[in-house]
Amino acid sequence: MSTYRAPLRDMRFVIEELVGLQDISALPGCAAVTSDLVSAVFGEASKFASQVLAPLNRVGDEQGAQLIEGEVRTPPGFKQAYEQFVAGGWNGLSGEACYGGQGLPNLVAMPVQEMWNSANLAFCLCPMLTSGVMDALTLTGTPEQRATYLPRLTAGEWTGTMNLTEPQAGSDLSAVRTRAVRESGQYRIHGTKIFITWGEHDLARNIVHLVLARTPDAPQGVKGISLFLVPKFLVAADGALGARNDVHCLSLEHKLGIHASPTCVLAYGEHEGAIGYLVGEESRGLEYMFIMMNQARLAVGLEGVALAERAYQQARAYAQTRVQGRAIGQTSEERVAIIRHPDVKRMLASMKAHTEAMRALAYSAAAALDKSRRHPDDGERKRNQALVDFLIPIVKGWCTECGVEVASTGVQVHGGRGYIEDTGAAQLLRDARITTIYEGTTGIQAADLVGRKLARERGATAHALIGEMRSLLPQLAGCANAAVAVAHAALAQAIEDLSAATRWVVDTQSSDPAAVAAVSVPFLRLWGVAAGGWLMARAALIADVRLNADVEPEFYAAKIATARYYAEHILPQSSLLAKIVVGGAQSVLAFSEQQF
Amino acid sequence: MKVLVAVKRVVDPNIKVRIKADGSGVDLANVKMAINPFCEIAVEQAIRMKEAGTVSEIVVVSIGLPQCQETLRTALAMGADRGILVETDVEVQPLAVAKVLKAIIAKENPALVIVGKQAVDDDCNQSGQMLAALLGWPQAAFISKIEVAGDHADITREVDGGLEKLAIKLPAVVTTDLRLNEPRYVTLPNIMKAKKKPIEVIKADTLGIDIAPRLKTLKVEEPPKRGAGVKLADVAELVNKLKNEAKVI
Numbered sequence: 001m002s003t004y005r006a007p008l009r010d011m012r013f014v015i016e017e018l019v020g021l022q023d024i025s026a027l028p029g030c031a032a033v034t035s036d037l038v039s040a041v042f043g044e045a046s047k048f049a050s051q052v053l054a055p056l057n058r059v060g061d062e063q064g065a066q067l068i069e070g071e072v073r074t075p076p077g078f079k080q081a082y083e084q085f086v087a088g089g090w091n092g093l094s095g096e097a098c099y100g101g102q103g104l105p106n107l108v109a110m111p112v113q114e115m116w117n118s119a120n121l122a123f124c125l126c127p128m129l130t131s132g133v134m135d136a137l138t139l140t141g142t143p144e145q146r147a148t149y150l151p152r153l154t155a156g157e158w159t160g161t162m163n164l165t166e167p168q169a170g171s172d173l174s175a176v177r178t179r180a181v182r183e184s185g186q187y188r189i190h191g192t193k194i195f196i197t198w199g200e201h202d203l204a205r206n207i208v209h210l211v212l213a214r215t216p217d218a219p220q221g222v223k224g225i226s227l228f229l230v231p232k233f234l235v236a237a238d239g240a241l242g243a244r245n246d247v248h249c250l251s252l253e254h255k256l257g258i259h260a261s262p263t264c265v266l267a268y269g270e271h272e273g274a275i276g277y278l279v280g281e282e283s284r285g286l287e288y289m290f291i292m293m294n295q296a297r298l299a300v301g302l303e304g305v306a307l308a309e310r311a312y313q314q315a316r317a318y319a320q321t322r323v324q325g326r327a328i329g330q331t332s333e334e335r336v337a338i339i340r341h342p343d344v345k346r347m348l349a350s351m352k353a354h355t356e357a358m359r360a361l362a363y364s365a366a367a368a369l370d371k372s373r374r375h376p377d378d379g380e381r382k383r384n385q386a387l388v389d390f391l392i393p394i395v396k397g398w399c400t401e402c403g404v405e406v407a408s409t410g411v412q413v414h415g416g417r418g419y420i421e422d423t424g425a426a427q428l429l430r431d432a433r434i435t436t437i438y439e440g441t442t443g444i445q446a447a448d449l450v451g452r453k454l455a456r457e458r459g460a461t462a463h464a465l466i467g468e469m470r471s472l473l474p475q476l477a478g479c480a481n482a483a484v485a486v487a488h489a490a491l492a493q494a495i496e497d498l499s500a501a502t503r504w505v506v507d508t509q510s511s512d513p514a515a516v517a518a519v520s521v522p523f524l525r526l527w528g529v530a531a532g533g534w535l536m537a538r539a540a541l542i543a544d545v546r547l548n549a550d551v552e553p554e555f556y557a558a559k560i561a562t563a564r565y566y567a568e569h570i571l572p573q574s575s576l577l578a579k580i581v582v583g584g585a586q587s588v589l590a591f592s593e594q595q596f
Numbered sequence: 597m598k599v600l601v602a603v604k605r606v607v608d609p610n611i612k613v614r615i616k617a618d619g620s621g622v623d624l625a626n627v628k629m630a631i632n633p634f635c636e637i638a639v640e641q642a643i644r645m646k647e648a649g650t651v652s653e654i655v656v657v658s659i660g661l662p663q664c665q666e667t668l669r670t671a672l673a674m675g676a677d678r679g680i681l682v683e684t685d686v687e688v689q690p691l692a693v694a695k696v697l698k699a700i701i702a703k704e705n706p707a708l709v710i711v712g713k714q715a716v717d718d719d720c721n722q723s724g725q726m727l728a729a730l731l732g733w734p735q736a737a738f739i740s741k742i743e744v745a746g747d748h749a750d751i752t753r754e755v756d757g758g759l760e761k762l763a764i765k766l767p768a769v770v771t772t773d774l775r776l777n778e779p780r781y782v783t784l785p786n787i788m789k790a791k792k793k794p795i796e797v798i799k800a801d802t803l804g805i806d807i808a809p810r811l812k813t814l815k816v817e818e819p820p821k822r823g824a825g826v827k828l829a830d831v832a833e834l835v836n837k838l839k840n841e842a843k844v845i
Contacts, residue, residue, distance in 0.1 A: 005610070008628070037791055040669055043630075044782045052781070089784035102788055552626045 004054040004119050004310055006046035009555055011111040012039070014360050017542050018535065019367045024107045027374040038108055045112045048088060052081050053119035060122050060260025061427045065201070067252045072200040072262045078123065082156075082203040090116075091127050091156030095134060099150040105374070106366035110302060114359070117306030121431050122260035126159055126198040128299050132292045133160025133210055136227070140280035140288050148235055149208055159204045162296075163193040163211040163230075163266065164289065171444055173286060174222040178213040178268060180276060188273030189213055189230055192250075192265065197438075199264030200232075200249035206241055207232040211268065211276060212285050219283075227285035228276035230268065246274040257430030293439060294392055298365055300439045301395035304403025305358045307432040311410030312351040314425055318414050319344050338413075346569075347413050351406045353566040356559075357532030358399045360539065365391040386461045390453045391531075397445035397521070398528025400435035407432040446520035449527070450505055451513070459506040466499050469534045476537055481544045483564035487537040490567035494530040497578035501526055504582045515585035522584070526577035533571040536563040597744065598653045599642045600706035601676065602697055603635040605660060605667040606717040619815045622717070629663070631670045634712025637772040640779040641710055641742065643675035650744045653677050655704055659688050659696050665795055673782045673790035684800035684807065692807035694726035699803045701731065706767065708749070713738050713771040724771035734764040738773040 015021050016035060025033045056077045063075040085091065094109040095101020116124035134153050137146055152158040169175035178191025189211060193199075200207065209230040218224030234242040246269050253263040268274040280288050319339035326333070327340045338344045365388055372384035407429040411418035418425040436442045454462055469491070476488035505523055509516050516523075540563035543556035607613055607622065608630040616623045631639075645651040656671040658664040659682040668679035682696050701709065714721035728735030736742075740759070741752035744766070753760045754773055764770075800807055828834050838845045 032788070032791060036666065036669070037787070039666070040673065040787050040790070041784065043670075044673070044784070044787060048781055084781065087783065088781055089786075093784060102784055555626070 004050050004313060006042070006049055006111075006115045006118070007309060007313075008042055008046055010356060010359065011042065011114070013539070013555070013559070014363045015107055015111065015367075018360055018539055019107065019363050021107065024105050024367060024370050027105070027370060028376060029103065029374060030105055030370075033105060033108060041104070041108065042111060042115075044088075045090070045115050048085075048090070049115040049119035052084055053116060053123055056081055056123065056260075057120045057427070058424060060120065061257075061431075062259075064259035065252060065262035067200075067249060067262075070248060072202060072249060072252065072264070074201055074203060074262070075260050078260060079203055081123065082126070085127070086156035091130065092154045094131070095154035096138065096150075099134075099146075099154040101154045105370040107363060107370055110363055110366040113299065114302055114306045114309070114362075117303045118310040120260075121303060121307065122258040125258065125261045126201070126203060127156065128296070129162060129198055130156065130158075130160040131299075132162055132296050133208055135295055136210055136279065136288055136292045137229075139291055140227070141229075145229065145277065145279070148237070148239060149229070152206070152239065153208065157204060158206040158208055159198060159201070160208045160210065161196055161199050162289070162292070163196055163199075163209050165195045166192060167194055171441065173212065173225065173289075174220075176212050176214060176225055178211065180213040180215050180226060180228055180278075181273065182215065187213075187215075187228055187276045187278060188269060189228055189247075189276040190269035190273055192267050194265050195253070195438075196264040196266050197261055199262065199266045201262055205233075206235070209247060209266070210279065212289060213276070215282055222286050223283055225285040226282045227279040227288050229279050230274050230276040234275060246271045256433055257427065258434055294389070295369075297392050297396040297439050297445070298362070298369070298388075300435055301365075301392075301397075301399040302362050303435045304399035304401070304432070305355065305362050306403075307428055307435070308351065308355040308358060308399075308403045308406035311407040311425065311428045311432075312348070312355050314423075314428070315351060315410040315413035316348055318417075318423070318425075319348060322415075344413060347409050349562070349565045350569065351409055351413075353536070353562050353570060354402045354406050354532075356539075356562055357536050357566055357570070358402055360535035361391070361528070361531055362395050362399055364535065365395050386457070387465070390449075390461045390465070393445035393449040393453060394524060394527045394531065396439065397436075397442045397449070397524045398532075400432075401442055401525065402528070403435055404429070404432045442521055442524070446524040447517065449524050450509060450516050450520045454502070454506055455509045459502055462502050462506075463499075465531075466495060466502065469495050469498075469530070472534065472538060472541075475541060479541060479544055481540070481560065483560045483567075484537070484540050484544055486564050487533075487540050487567040487571075490571040491530075491533050491537050494533050494571050494574035497574040498526060498530040501578040501581040512585075514589060518585040518588035519581045522577050522580045526574055526581060529570060529573050529577065533566060533574070536566040539563055597651050597708065598655065598704065598706045599645065599651050599708045599710060600655045600657060600697075600701060600704055601635070601638045601642050601671065602657050602659075602693070602709070602711045602723070603639060603667050603671050604632040604712070604715045604717075605629050605658065605664045606632045606715050609633055609716050615816050615818055619817055621813060621816050629666070631667045632712055632715045632717075634714060634716070634772055634774075636670075636674075636712075636779045637774070637776050638710040638712050639671045639674050639676055640777045641772060643780075644777060645742075645744065646675070651708075655680060655706065657682065657697065657700055659684065659693060659800070661685060662797075665797075668795055669790050670782065672793045672795075673787045674780065675786065676793075678793055679795040681795055681797045682800050682803070683797055686800070686807055687809050688807060689809050689811055690720045690722035691726055691810060692805075693723040694730050695805045696800065696803060696807060697723070697727050698730045699805055700798075708744070708766060709733075709769045711769070711771050713773055724769055728769035731767075731769065734768040735770070736762055736764050736768065737771045739770050740773050740775045742770060742776070 060075045066073050092101035094104050097103045180187040180189050211228045211230050212225050214224050248267050250265040250267050322338045323335045324338050327336045368384045368388040372388050375381045411425045414425045417423050540560050543559040546556045608628040614623045642654045654676040656676040657680045658668050711724045736751040738753050739751050740754050743750045748763050748765050751762045
């Protein structure tokens with residue numbers, strides 16, 4: 001597999017020039033987040049990603065995690081890498097300072113997480129889940145729970161998991177059956193959870209499971225589900241580890257990708273009952289889980305960006321060195337690198353343009369998340385909260401779907417070699433395939449977008465965002481650069497398409513929700529394509545100013561070329577997608593089950 | 597014991613360098629820069645000696661553009677205590693480096709100076725030696741091991757025939773070789789802490805030293821592209837080619 005080098009220049013372009021690091025530095029508690037600090041953090045993180053995590057990606061895929069007599073053994077090198085990760089303090093990147101974290105804003109944490117994900121997706125699922133547990137305990141844990149667990153989780157000394165799924169309860173969690181029986185100040189948990197990522201492993205001394213379960217007298221359905229904290233080893237008041245709790249890994253799943261990440265079947269309470277502690281209040285478990293899940297969905301969306309980046313780097317390196325055929329129109333006998341062939345160029349341009357647009361969108365959502373939490377003005381916090389809520393299903397759905405497509409194109413660039421595991425291109429495609437599924441499938445994201453995010457406020461945030469996109473048009477029209485003019489025309493059309501489709505969805509949602517559901521995924525994709533086009537057009541405008549001042553002509557000229565490709569090859573999809581959204585529902589609904 | 601370490605800002609060794617179109621030098625515009633790897637080893641050594649209790653303070657010095665502060669911050673994040681930037685936009689050649697460091701050493705009075713044996717940009721391998729000469733201090737170049745014992749240091753150097761062991765009197769100047777140590781990864785908390793460590797900026801022209809370049813670069817060009825190899829039938833043919841074509845034997 002090729003080496004990974006973090007795209008630091010584009011990361012810094014997006015956070016400093018496109019999204020605006022200075023807005024985040026101005027937030028309370030972020031004064032230290034200056035450009036030079038960010039540069040130092042990114043520099044060291046990229047070194048760690050390239051030198052420690054990336055070299056393990058292949059061995060992790062080949063050897064995978066293994067279950068040996070009830071214990072999970074991670075692939076060679078993973079334990080040492082995790083120790084280094086913890087020693088480096090990276091687990092506490094965005095953790096709260098009072099628990100030993102660095103409290104860095106999401107806009108800074110996200111590029112760092114992108115680097116970890118690009119380097120080794122299977123590895124970084126472990127810290128990602130730990131961070132989800134940290135969020136949950138910060139929001140809903142008792143002071144004792146927070147004091148006991150958060151410093152260790154922040155340090156990475158212990159890791160965390162999320163236990164939602166059961167064989168009969170996947171996307172529909174109301175079917176959860178795991179029982180929690182009250183017992184003086186604690187609960188005994190009984191049941192089986194499946195698909196538990198990093199549910200058992202040898203990287204850390206303890207594992208903190210957050211488990212959805214039902215109390216005996218709880219009502220049926222989603223309302224009766226509570227959240228419990230179940231440590232692998234019981235923890236004394238002083239944090240010392242005690243007896244082994246009654247939670248055991250029964251088996252590991254054999255998966256298409258992310259082989260190094262142990263996906264466990266966990267049995268709770270097969271013997272005396274697993275001891276669990278209530279998190280927050282009874283019957284509010286699902287609500288808490290959704291608070292966490294929002295952030296987790298953003299993190300998974302970022303995985304799409306990260307894998308696309310890695311696939312792009314790998315395909316580019318191959319295309320630069322693989323010599324095959326003569327260039328079109330060439331008279332000499334010389335054979336050329338395939339990067340000279342127009343169709344290979346097209347594939348690389350598509351990979352690059354998608355990746356950069358996705359990155360811009362994901363980081364924009366991260367900035368909105370920071371403002372929603374830290375902005376001193378209540379109105380600004382609310383506005384940004386609405387924005388981030390709206391963007392999350394788009395980032396998750398669009399960036400992961402495109403991540404799979406980009407990884408697939410990466411295989412294509414390699415030709416036959418791409419289908420052979422040795423190149424590593426295939427692993428990226430296999431690893432990427434889960435991202436459109438876990439933390440809510442693309443269909444679930446689309447349902448969230450139309451059913452929850454749009455419907456509950458009748459599209460107010462969506463139309464405000466469309467308005468913001470529209471306000472860019474005069475600036476684009478006023479720019480002399482020919483590529484920007486192309487972006488202007490394409491974006492103007494995309495905004496009309498987006499606006500019409502959004503109106504149709506908002507208007508139809510209450511009268512015919514099934515029709516909306518039938519086209520909700522193309523609608524989500526339309527939003528991704530258009531928002532990406534808007535951000536690429538903004539990037540082109542910034543690049544044009546820099547080019548006119550003769551600053552870094554290579555980088556900015558490439559940015560403009562990428563924006564132009566996006567405007568001519570990707571953005572036009574908006575008209576097609578809008579047509580499907582507005583007119584395509586009935587052909588889906590018309591199918592009878594027997595016709596399949 | 598106080599240690600002074602000099603660090604140089606160079607093109608990131610992972611990057612392929614390009615020559616400026618006019619052949620006047622390497623194109624540094626918007627190129628990613630980093631701490632010189634041998635200097636990084638020097639910083640690491642000082643930190644290990646501090647962790648072992650033989651060193652009490654580590655001062656890092658860099659000479660050059662204001663951006664050299666980033667290089668000093670890297671050293672501070674690794675574990676150095678404070679930084680000094682001697683600021684100048686003049687091209688600083690080895691003799692100038694030695695003179696500037698001598699002036700700083702006169703103020704700081706370190707018992708040991710650790711510098712990289714060479715910088716990966718110009719590969720001069722001169723500054724440490726010149727500095728020792730100007731100071732009149734003992735020197736040990738290309739060290740692969742150092743242990744301080746009272747008023748002297750036990751040194752191991754890698755030489756052609758094996759290892760050379762020396763004892764040198766302190767204060768002294770040593771230059772680091774690749775196998776002295778493997779620099780640590782900088783931790784996130786230390787990056788954050790480094791922001792608060794002091795960096796003193798001294799304008800080079802206030803030191804009263806002539807740092808004007810003594811060497812003039814005439815032209816910089818890419819090395820010739822390597823030609824294709826040939827398969828030889830036997831040793832005799834090889835010897836013949838080495839003698840008559842390559843003219844090396």
